[in-house]
Amino acid sequence: xxxxxxxxxxxxxxxxxxxxxxxxxxxxxxxxxxxxxxxxxxxxxxxxxxxxxxxxxxxxxxxxxxxxxxxxxxxxxxxxxxxxxxxxxxxxxxxxxxxxxxxxxxxxxxxxxxxxxxxxxxxxxxxxxxxxxxxxxxxxxxxxxxxxxxxxxxxxxxxxxxxxxxxxxxxxxxxxxxxxxxxxxxxxxxxxxxxxxxxxxxxxxxxxxxxxxxxxxxxxxxxxxxxxxxxxxxxxxxxxxxxxxxxxxxxxxxxxxxxxxxxxxxxxxxxxxxxxxxxxxxxxxxxxxxxxxxxxxxxxxxxxxxxxxxxxxxxxxxxxxxxxxxxxxxxxxxxxxxxxxxxxxxxxxxxxxxxxxxxxxxxxxxxxxxxxxxxxxxxxxxxxxxxxxxxxxxxxxxxxxxxxxxxxxxxxxxxxxxxxxxxxxxxxxxxxxxxxxxxxxxxx
Amino acid sequence: xxxxxxxxxxxxxxxxxxxxxxxxxxxxxxxxxxxxxxxxxxxxxxxxxxxxxxxxxxxxxxxxxxxxxxxxxxxxxxxxxxxxxxxxxxxxxxxxxxxxxxxxxxxxxxxxxxxxxxxxxxxxxxxxxxxxxxxxxxxxxxxxxxxxxxxxxxxxxxxxxxxxxxxxxxxxxxx
Numbered sequence: 001x002x003x004x005x006x007x008x009x010x011x012x013x014x015x016x017x018x019x020x021x022x023x024x025x026x027x028x029x030x031x032x033x034x035x036x037x038x039x040x041x042x043x044x045x046x047x048x049x050x051x052x053x054x055x056x057x058x059x060x061x062x063x064x065x066x067x068x069x070x071x072x073x074x075x076x077x078x079x080x081x082x083x084x085x086x087x088x089x090x091x092x093x094x095x096x097x098x099x100x101x102x103x104x105x106x107x108x109x110x111x112x113x114x115x116x117x118x119x120x121x122x123x124x125x126x127x128x129x130x131x132x133x134x135x136x137x138x139x140x141x142x143x144x145x146x147x148x149x150x151x152x153x154x155x156x157x158x159x160x161x162x163x164x165x166x167x168x169x170x171x172x173x174x175x176x177x178x179x180x181x182x183x184x185x186x187x188x189x190x191x192x193x194x195x196x197x198x199x200x201x202x203x204x205x206x207x208x209x210x211x212x213x214x215x216x217x218x219x220x221x222x223x224x225x226x227x228x229x230x231x232x233x234x235x236x237x238x239x240x241x242x243x244x245x246x247x248x249x250x251x252x253x254x255x256x257x258x259x260x261x262x263x264x265x266x267x268x269x270x271x272x273x274x275x276x277x278x279x280x281x282x283x284x285x286x287x288x289x290x291x292x293x294x295x296x297x298x299x300x301x302x303x304x305x306x307x308x309x310x311x312x313x314x315x316x317x318x319x320x321x322x323x324x325x326x327x328x329x330x331x332x333x334x335x336x337x338x339x340x341x342x343x344x345x346x347x348x349x350x351x352x353x354x355x356x357x358x359x360x361x362x363x364x365x366x367x368x369x370x371x372x373x374x375x376x377x378x379x380x381x382x383x384x385x386x387x388x389x390x391x392x393x394x395x396x397x398x399x400x401x402x403x404x405x406x407x408x409x410x411x412x413x414x415x416x417x418x419x420x421x422x423x424x425x426x427x428x429x430x431x432x433x434x435x436x437x438x439x440x441x442x443x444x
Numbered sequence: 445x446x447x448x449x450x451x452x453x454x455x456x457x458x459x460x461x462x463x464x465x466x467x468x469x470x471x472x473x474x475x476x477x478x479x480x481x482x483x484x485x486x487x488x489x490x491x492x493x494x495x496x497x498x499x500x501x502x503x504x505x506x507x508x509x510x511x512x513x514x515x516x517x518x519x520x521x522x523x524x525x526x527x528x529x530x531x532x533x534x535x536x537x538x539x540x541x542x543x544x545x546x547x548x549x550x551x552x553x554x555x556x557x558x559x560x561x562x563x564x565x566x567x568x569x570x571x572x573x574x575x576x577x578x579x580x581x582x583x584x585x586x587x588x589x590x591x592x593x594x595x596x597x598x599x600x601x602x603x604x605x606x607x608x609x610x611x612x613x614x615x616x617x618x619x
Contacts, residue, residue, distance in 0.1 A: 311537075311540065314537065315537050315538070315540070315541075318537050319529060319531075319537075319538065321529070321530070360502070361498070362494070362498070443484050443485040443488065
């Protein structure tokens with residue numbers, strides 16, 4: 001009988017990362033490397049023909065029938081596509097993991113500002129999620145500086161100079177916003193804001209653990225409120241910069257929300273999934289199905305929110321059918337000989353239909369197994385949502401899955417190592433949080 | 445015909461929740477609890493079964509969705525086909541907003557009507573006011589007595605032991 005005040009009060013719990021867990025993370029990275037190497041081999045040797053069969057790529061046929069001469073020229077093309085695929089995959093996975101990582105801080109900040117008590121039980125998870133921001137930021141800057149030409153059309157030489165053979169009047173018209181110094185400054189500002197507030201909130205939270213008192217709570221609320229205002233602007237702008245500007249000619253006013261919705265629902269799923277894993281490993285003793293129920297409601301609701309934003313963007317473009325806008329969906333629905341048609345519909349099914357039907361009942365949200373399945377589906381689904389945002393613009397019909405999944409697995413393994421290390425570096429229960437009792441006695 | 449009730453008046457929701465658990469544990473059946481606002485966890489404490497209204501809601505929603513799709517496909521696809529914006533007659537994306545709205549419309553109206561029906565709420569419905577202070581700042585636990593009212597003194601003791609500030613006996617007409 002779940003009622004108030006009958007539970008034991010929570011005490012500090014220290015996560016111990018077992019050798020088995022560490023081995024699992026390393027295995028994920030190794031598996032990623034193996035898949036990546038397989039993907040590289042497939043690309044170089046032209047086994048990609050199978051992968052690209054759906055795209056009906058002519059190169060495969062050429063490679064099979066033509067002699068050495070054609071083979072050599074193919075190789076050259078293949079290797080440049082190869083580099084491109086690796087760089088775009090790095091960017092793609094990094095944007096996804098960096099976004100999810102930041103959502104940890106955003107989730108915590110929203111709960112602070114709302115004076116929410118129930119979420120205190122998972123607060124340390126959201127704090128630890130942001131452990132990836134700094135490495136993610138470094139990777140982002142390095143990939144941008146080294147590989148920007150393979151990702152962003154607007155960085156091409158001479159594209160904004162009149163008279164140059166590369167000149168593109170539309171892109172030149174955007175040079176006030178999309179130019180290298182301003183872009184770099186913006187990116188660094190977003191990352192610095194996110195990293196600073198993640199650090200700040202984490203420090204306040206740790207000080208609260210050590211010293212107690214409500215002063216840390218009030219300081220956290222101030223920091224959170226400021227962060228949320230800044231995040232509202234930077235999340236939207238980073239979506240234009242990092243994601244939308246790969247399709248330089250195209251624009252959508254919904255895009256900031258669309259990317260945020262993707263990050264946000266993935267971040268909540270990551271928090272819920274971690275909470276379940278910790279609970280099943282015997283930690284978070286005061287976490288009950290009531291907390292899972294609330295996380296499940298958020299996942300359910302924001303899956304619908306994502307769909308709403310997705311559809312709002314799709315339907316207006318579909319209805320107006322203006323060529324410069326509709327090209328975005330032409331490429332994804334049937335373009336490149338149907339290369340993306342399958343993943344386009346897969347994306348809708350796994351990100352909307354599955355969470356919608358799967359989490360509809362109360363029991364489903366309160367059962368670990370169902371929540372676990374849906375969490376994993378949402379994380380995979382939104383990774384492929386970002387796949388669909390990046391690939392058609394950068395790789396046209398050349399994208400595949402082996403390299404992309406390999407790189408994503410390497411990111412996942414590295415992410416988990418840093419994430420769990422931060423989880424283990426403090427008590428899993430913020431023992432001095434003023435709302436801790438409310439969270440322990442939370443009923444839904 | 446009238447019924448006798450023992451009314452335990454409580455000042456605090458925490459005290460009330462404990463009292464509900466203890467009274468039930470003592471084997472006494474609670475008729476109902478009246479509170480000025482919804483108390484978290486009271487349904488579980490009272491052992492009230494969960495409502496099956498959400499199941500009805502799902503089917504109302506399904507009805508609304510089917511109706512909306514049928515209506516638009518029949519009207520715009522078969523009954524009076526028109527070319528709108530160069531789109532096919534049966535243009536599903538354009539039907540989704542209407543389908544969504546009608547799903548919500550059917551769900552909420554169906555749920556409200558189902559709720560009124562199963563709870564017997566209709567115009568001129570009379571409520572049994574056990575204690576008017578339950579609409580202000582007091583929590584009232586009502587326990588039905590048998591016709592003789594013989595358990596009243598035992599219940600008074602039980603309720604007082606569990607933090608009731610006063611215990612009254614009340615006769616209510618049953619209609």
